[in-house]
Amino acid sequence: MDGGEETKKDYYKVLEVDYDATEETIRSSYRRLALKWHPDKHKGDNNVTTKFQEINEAYKVLSDPAKRLDYDVMGNYEIDKYTLREYLSRFKGMILTCNGLGMNHVSVWAQHLMGKNDFMDQ
Numbered sequence: 001m002d003g004g005e006e007t008k009k010d011y012y013k014v015l016e017v018d019y020d021a022t023e024e025t026i027r028s029s030y031r032r033l034a035l036k037w038h039p040d041k042h043k044g045d046n047n048v049t050t051k052f053q054e055i056n057e058a059y060k061v062l063s064d065p066a067k068r069l070d071y072d073v074m075g076n077y078e079i080d081k082y083t084l085r086e087y088l089s090r091f092k093g094m095i096l097t098c099n100g101l102g103m104n105h106v107s108v109w110a111q112h113l114m115g116k117n118d119f120m121d122q
Contacts, residue, residue, distance in 0.1 A: 011058035011071060023063065030059040 012019050015029045033055045035041075042048035061067045 014058040
C-alpha cells in the first residue's frame with residue numbers, strides 16, 4: 001500500500017467492541033480508550049494523538065444511530081482483512097437477509113437499501 005492510498009478504519013475494531021455492541025457497550029469502551037490514549041497522558045507522542053483522534057472519529061459514527069446504520073451498510077467491506085469469525089459477525093445481518101435464514105421480519109439492511117415504505121405496504 002502506498003502513502004497516497006487511504007485505508008478505511010473498522011470503527012468496531014478501533015473501539016474494541018463486537019459488531020452488534022449495544023450503545024452502552026460502545027460508550028463504555030470509548031470512555032476507557034479515551035482515558036487510556038488521551039494525549040495529556042503521553043505528552044509529545046504524535047502516535048498517541050493519532051490513536052486518540054481515531055477513537056473519537058469511531059465514537060462519533062457508532063454512537064449516532066443514523067451514522068452507524070450508514071456505516072454498517074456502506075462501511076468497510078475489505079473482507080480480506082477479516083478472520084472468518086469477524087466476517088460472519090460483521091456481516092451476519094446481510095448474510096441472513098440475503099439467504100433468508102431464520103428471519104421472519106424485514107431486516108434493517110433491507111429497509112435501508114430498499115426504502116422503509118416499500119415493505120410497510122405489504
